[in-house]
Amino acid sequence: MSDKPLKDRVTLVSSDMLADDWVPLVKHTIDYERRDGRRERLTREVYNRPDACAVLPYDSARGTVLLIRQLRLPVFLKGDEEPMWEACAGVIENEDPEQAITREAIEELGYQLHDLHLVTAMYASPASFGERVWCYTATYEPSDKVASGGGASGEGEDIEVVELAFDNAYARIATGEITDAKTILLLQHLKLSL
Ligand SMILES: Nc1nc2c(ncn2[C@@H]2O[C@H](COP(=O)(O)OP(=O)(O)O[C@H]3O[C@H](CO)[C@@H](O)[C@H](O)[C@@H]3O)[C@@H](O)[C@H]2O)c(=O)[nH]1
Ligand SMILES: [Mg+2]
Structure with missing residues (x-):
């Protein structure tokens, strides 16, 4: 060899x-x-998709996380017709990954996040995509809501923000409701660190 x-x-x-x-x-x-x-x-x-970032915000006082739901066309066309459960995520533009995820959290979730912690920068689908996803956890509390969230409607985004008890969110991996890789990774990371 x-x-x-x-x-x-x-x-x-x-x-x-x-x-x-x-x-x-x-x-x-x-x-x-x-x-x-x-x-x-x-x-x-x-x-050649650009690199991206994702975040799972956790409120330790209330035991809650913030997730989003939206249409993902490739998934929908395969027959999974419910809005996809995901961690907030977005493309890194001319900025570093922390700046990108801070911006995305305000645009999509409407929250100013704290204590960003980089869990990993992973290749989600390396056979076809060079895209690397910088995956973070963060903290938040209700008073950190600073904007309406929901994404950029002018660009066709229609994002539902859902706050769930962490145990409720985690259980949705086993039921098959949460199938997005970065979201599973982040929920499992949080589970291991609680
Ligand atoms: N015109 C057009 N617009 C698109 C297309 N694909 C995406 N968009 C628009 O591009 C914007 C991208 O929004 P972001 O929030 O920056 O990215 P994302 O769609 O959430 O994607 C993130 O998550 C994906 C799933 O994990 C990642 O694959 C992706 O790289 C990124 O992290 C959205 O406004 C969307 O409407 C397309 O093929 N054509
Ligand atoms: Mg997004």
Whole structure:
């Protein structure tokens, strides 16, 4: 078996743009040297979504968390027709991840959060997306509500903010109601840290 590092076994041959509307979808052709030394030519399609951030806010005095619900079209089209349960999340624009999640929390939840804690920066679906999601927990209390939340209606966002007892939210993983990976990760992280 080869002990060459991966970077010396991958050669980019070509990159063809298949779509470039919302974000680019690019078909890459590479020459790949397998671990056994054999060479092969592969194609892989990469959907270049930007990095993102997500947050699970927790009020320890009341034992509650804030989640959101909204339409996610790929999920809806697969037949999961209830609004998706998720942690507040958004794309990182020209800002650092903490600034991004602070902004998203005000836009989507209507809350100014405190004690941001980075749990992990994960690749949610690495076969097709280079997108890395910076996942945070945070604290909040009722007096931190500073805006209406709900997302940017001008951009088609229609976000329902739901406050739940943590145990109620956590139980919805087992029932199959909560299926979003970053949300499950954050709820499980909080469960382990309580
Ligand atoms: N025109 C157009 N607009 C889009 C499209 N996809 C998303 N948008 C708009 O782009 C904005 C993105 O909102 P954000 O809050 O920044 O991102 P998000 O949709 O919540 O996505 C976040 O969560 C996803 C699920 O975990 C992540 O995949 C994503 O990277 C990000 O973290 C929304 O206004 C949405 O309407 C599209 O294909 N076309
Ligand atoms: Mg969002």
